[in-house]
Amino acid sequence: MILLVDDRPENILPLKKILELHRFVVDTAESGEAALRKVLNSAYSVIILDVQMPDMDGFEVANAIAGFSKARDTSIIFLSAVNTEKKFVTKGYTSGGVDYLTKPVDPDILVLKVKTLHRLYEQQQELRATQHSLRQEVEIRKQAQDALASQVEQLQTLLATLPQIAFTTTPSGQLEYVNEHWYHYATTSTSFPETHPTDTLYEAWKQALSTNTEFTGEARLKELATGEYRYHLLRILPLRQQDVVTRWIGTFTDIHSQKQATEVLEQQVEQRTRELLLKNEELERTNHELQQFAWVVSHDLKEPLRKIQLLNDTVKEKYLNDNPEAISYLDRSIRSSARMSALIKDLLTYSQLSVPEPFEATDLNALLKGLLLDYDESLLQKGAVVQIGDLPIIDAIATRIRQVFQNLLSNALKFARENVPPIISIEAERIDTKAIDAHPSPNGTFCRIVVQDNGIGFDEKFLDRIFVIFQRLHNRSSYEGTGIGLAIAKKNIDKHYGLISAQSRPGKGARFILVLPIKQVDPLSAI
Structure with missing residues (x-):
């Protein structure tokens, strides 16, 4: 929607009709205060703002609009029939305007500028919507990761409460304490249970001990009463104080009766992993689509600009040789088109900087x-x-x-x-x-x-x-x-x-x- 702000209705009416002929929805305000109230309640892609108005002039209105979050993507075009000096033009740009036109204004040029700024506004809104969608995808992935971490924590709590072989060691790995289940598999409290001759569980744990990292492994322990080797899961965690390992705590868990439960849990973990991978692929695809979007937008904006510049040059050469004033306006349009072409090129360069x-x-x-x-x-x-x-x-x-x-x-x-x-x-x-x-x-x-x-x-x-x-x-x-x-x-x-x-x-x-x-x-x- 376009907002026209002018204290004189006779100035608003023709501009409103011209813009409506080009299928723009147009709103109007006859004072700066009325314009500010409308901006607070509605979103506008472009505001065409008269500079010379009673009470609040256009510069004051633009400065006030700059503080509205709803108008952060809104472009302001200043119109003035009186304040045409360089200092007023400069003030217009520093007040937040993207263009400063003097009356009488060429309606075709004004419509072209409004179309371009309106198109940029729509693209900015689409980009914000895409960014919002990306943030939602990231949040979904984070929630999935948090849920997986919670499941792992619950599993650890469950294993800690089972009747297991439990022990603690010094930082160097010497046994400190063993519980009563220890003596089902070991004869003393100073030696570890005997494992199957082909198992290398303790050698693997020594490597983890040297790096102060958590260790988990499976081994077959020999039960003293029956002489049977039973599969156990060994899990050893370092206990730290101020980032220094003070002791190790470990458990041997008999996993014969837990095999089925473990397989179900592994299936759940595998399923959750697949879901996370799918979410990650979707996020990467969305990021790629965003980069493609930026490139396509820049490319599509260049094409109409090239046509505008070509048509302006053609009109200037063929029809305006005897009209210096029209040539002056057209030269300004050509320069503006060139500036916008450079802007699009730089924006495309800026958007491509994230490519590895x-x-x-x-x-x-x-x-x-x-x-x-x-x-x-x-x-x-x-x-x-x-x-x-x-x-x-x-x-x-x-x-x-x-x-x-x-x-x-x-x-x-x-x-x-x-x-x-x-x-x-x-x-x-x-x-x-x-x-x-x-x-x-x-x-x-x-x-x-x-x-x-x-x-x-x-x-x-x-x-x-x-x-x-x-x-x-x-x-x-x-x-x-x-x-x-x-x-x-x-x-x-x-x-x-x-x-x-x-x-x-x-x-x-x-x-x-x-x-x-x-x-x-x-x-x-x-x-």
């Missing part, structure tokens, strides 16, 4: 030399100088690390000071720990790479924002971009189990600091 890829030994010097070849023209045009120190060979995903340096190099060129040739330096040193301010160490297991420029810089109070997706510190009219580049860089560094940060002051350039492992270690090996 192998680490390989990567020469960063060779990687940067290849990257600079792609920037020859830009460097020459700006008169830029790039100084590269001696960079190490590290375990990395080359394409991902290349994206990181590509985004940092692009930013250094984009945010250069006016009439000042960019100077970019890239240096590296080994450090002893994974920390931004770690001490240098010639044999350190991490490397710290610093990419420094002499550009416009930024205020460090915004440091937490620059690596967040869609966060921008400069308006789009001054500096192009999608606000995703540094978010992609951070996600790539996270994928390498590294760190990224920055240091800067306005007008003094910026230093981006990367900390990366020299050798990648399998995270599971540390478990």
Whole structure:
């Protein structure tokens, strides 16, 4: 549903009719207060908001809407016939708007923007629904695992209450205590029952004893009264205090009469295991479908954009040569389409970062030399100088690390000071720990790479924002971009189990600091 907010009904009516002709459900409000009440009670995909209104202007309304959780996915388009200066446009974007249009507005352009934003809103809702479904699947799996753990605990309690051969030993395995059932199979309290000559139960337990781990095994014990070998289940648990083994407690359970019950229990465990495997496969399939969804959405969004750009170029060349004002509006539409195409491309790149890829030994010097070849023209045009120190060979995903340096190099060129040739330096040193301010160490297991420029810089109070997706510190009219580049860089560094940060002051350039492992270690090996 679309919400039109304007204090003049004569402005609302034509826009409402145009949108309804394109099958949009349209709601209206004639004041900022009325708009806020409607937003509290209804969900809107797009809000078209007049800037100049009594009591609350459009900027105040947008700031208030930003605090409503229900409107977190709602896009705001500002309309103004009076406040057309750059400072008002800037204020519109900082107030939460995604676009700022001046009246009279081209209805076709407005409808195209509303269609695009409405489609994005619907896709966001579908994505949230998919995420909710995934969380439910994870919860179901957790409940199944908890139920299995409860069954195991109940089984352990049941076995502990059976009339069994019980004993305790010292941490080194010497017998401390045996109960009366012990003497049915052993002559003394200092020697273990005799097992069948082919059984190796005690040898296996000695290995568990050396690693302080729980042990379970089957053996045939010789009953003294009859000389018969009977199958018993040996289970030995370490008792700990402050993570130190103080003694072992063990039981021999006669499993002849328990065989049938054990088989039933094993069938139940096997059945539960199959259910968990099915749930796990379903969760993995859902994750794959989510990745496919992100790719398909991005791909499907590109196609209509290409048509929009082609049609705009055709209209401009064939029909608007003698209409400068229309050309101006159309150029703005073409630029907006190009920005959205770049945004979709970056979103697709960002969504694909979760796909697993192998680490390989990567020469960063060779990687940067290849990257600079792609920037020859830009460097020459700006008169830029790039100084590269001696960079190490590290375990990395080359394409991902290349994206990181590509985004940092692009930013250094984009945010250069006016009439000042960019100077970019890239240096590296080994450090002893994974920390931004770690001490240098010639044999350190991490490397710290610093990419420094002499550009416009930024205020460090915004440091937490620059690596967040869609966060921008400069308006789009001054500096192009999608606000995703540094978010992609951070996600790539996270994928390498590294760190990224920055240091800067306005007008003094910026230093981006990367900390990366020299050798990648399998995270599971540390478990």
